[in-house]
Amino acid sequence: MRLKRFLNGKMAKSVMAVTLAGVITAACVAVGSDSINSNGTDINAQNIQTVTAGADSYVADETSQMTGSDAKGAFTTEDLGISASDYTDDEQIAKAADTIANADAQNIVNTQFELIPVEKLAITADTSSENEVMGGRKEYIDNGGAKQSAAVKFAETPMYVYGVDVSKWQGDINWAAAKASGISFAMIKCAGRSTGDGSLYIDPYFVQNIQAAQSVGIQCGVYFFSQATNIVEAYEEACLTVQLCQQYNITYPVAFDWESASDYRVALVPQNQLTMNMIAATFCNTVASYGYTPMVYACKNDLYNTFEPASLSASYKIWMANYYNDYYYTSNIYMFERPLPATSFPYQMWQFGVTNAIPGFNGYVDMDLGFFYYMPTVAATSFQLTVTQKEISTTFGSPVNLLDGVIAVSSAGIDATPFVTYLISDVNGQLVTEDYAYANVGIYAVTYTLTDVDGTTASEQALLYVYPPTGA
Known part of the structure; x- marks a missing residue:
């Protein structure tokens, strides 16, 4: 049943939470095995971890550069509460990046690789062209509250949950309304790298979004919009991301959001699949060394043709963008009418579309289906x-x-x-x-x-x- 059937009339918002919650409950039984993708090809998804290889369905990437024009997005060392150190030696940074890229992804939690301080990263204003604007912009605010208690611990539990991923383009969000509608988690953009000159910037809505979402009980992850063409740039991106995240209790993954298009800087420096895996590993290993769960975001096409998906998915969670036409800029929400997209590798989060059907958002927002949730734990105990x-x-x-x-x-x-x-x-x-x-x-x-x-x-x-x- 598609959500738009409930969105006509005054009852739309009141039934939203019931609809999403009911769909997730129903989805805990076996997902159907037969469906037709937008190209008319049969795909069969067998489970939420590893599904058999199938023909590509319609892929719509997040191809607009998520940048803006507000210089207030440029955080300082004082804002982040960190101390500076000398990172003038490019060779030193390159060696550090190489060490991190080759680290064992399974044994680096709490290693805490040294970070390049933010003031050494040459952060620029968040800028973009007019045709990329999808929402409003506003100076970031830091009200000093709305942080989750660091004393609360969480454990990952397999289940289906709905989430959104947001940036400054969504403008001001009513997170309480989103939570009431059935949204369980949010992947929030913290920063990015320009698709043009490669400069680093911070999303001016990051602080506002993460504080407001956490204040109403939405669990939060973070993503960095990457244009890294080598391991040093991926190291820089991870250093900035970690320093932005350290003020908050991040429960969901911290994602390396690598995206490509013909006019992006990454298209000018093509890399082979193993090199791309090393670039992703540099980012992921750095954030993992600080206790965050690393994740790689890419469209299905890039996962197959830009990265080497088998080894990548063996080390890190995968967040895959792959849309059916029915959910791409429509009022529809995926409700298990079709099987999950088929792949030859496991993935743990699916960006399935862009919808205007979620209360709390003034316009369209990316929608995600997570295959896991983080449950608050009680005091440590034995099985x-x-x-x-x-x-x-x-x-x-x-x-x-x-x-x-x-x-x-x-x-x-x-x-x-x-x-x-x-x-x-x-x-x-x-x-x-x-x-x-x-x-x-x-x-x-x-x-x-x-x-x-x-x-x-x-x-x-x-x-x-x-x-x-x-x-x-």
């Missing part, structure tokens, strides 16, 4: 599955909730009860359905199982007694 009712009694034809009294906690400290599964077997050890048990008097074994995030499993058993009906 636990406890069945408090070892004997459960009912009568013929009277179902009971077999999860009553079941306590499950993951090793991350998250309530894992919704992820507990159970099987029922008769006295002969034969598996039976729950309906069968309630329709046949007898004693049954109920085996509960919980699988932790690292694959560890735990099992517990209880007995289910189904008695004859009263008076029989």
